[in-house]
Amino acid sequence: MQKITPSLWFNMNAEEAISFYSSIFKNSKVTDKSYYGEGSPIPAGTLLAATFHLEGQEFLAINAGPQFPFTEAISFTVYCETQEEVDYYWSKLTADGGKEVQCGWLKDKFGLSWQITPTIMSKFLSDPDKEKSGRAMQAMMKMVKLDIAALEKAFNGK
The missing domain is CATH 3.10.180.10 (2,3-Dihydroxybiphenyl 1,2-Dioxygenase, domain 1)
Incomplete structure (x- = not known):
């Protein structure tokens, strides 16, 4: 795990973004995913966050809505x-x-x-x-x- 990881806040399209970036950068992988559970404001089973790597750089994608473009x-x-x-x-x-x-x-x-x-x-x-x-x-x-x-x-x- 790298010491500092950029976190990217997506407007409920984090899975699409990760797929998009992974298709562009040849050296890419997803290493971890977590999902919203029952009782959250987002439907259960929806991606909450994912850790992915592009060319050796780790990123955290947060799937949380339009609040922070x-x-x-x-x-x-x-x-x-x-x-x-x-x-x-x-x-x-x-x-x-x-x-x-x-x-x-x-x-x-x-x-x-x-x-x-x-x-x-x-x-x-x-x-x-x-x-x-x-x-x-x-x-x-x-x-x-x-x-x-x-x-x-x-x-x-x-």
Whole structure:
């Protein structure tokens, strides 16, 4: 068990969300489920909570209603080595009602925010040459889904 686990509050669609995320991330598994019992405000037998893992990261899904919707204050970053990987996660996570945002951000159909980020971005943005890093930042700010080739071109001043 990891020391800190993000808990995600879903509007009675936690099972659908877990299935959705598990279909996208190849290395996924559900390790525990609990259900509402008799006398609770939710019908007995309905999923209460589930622990699941995506790419080695543990999450707790709580199935409890509309009281606490997701906001952009919390997001998950998916680091990608290639444009093919960026495109894969982008298309999967925006499917079925997800929304593209800007600068590599999106919201999935459950309202959860994700950042689909090429790993090379940290190199570009932390480069000691402020002109190069500034060009990469300016290019990124104009993008919705990040384009590695265009970011490299901007970084290199071409």
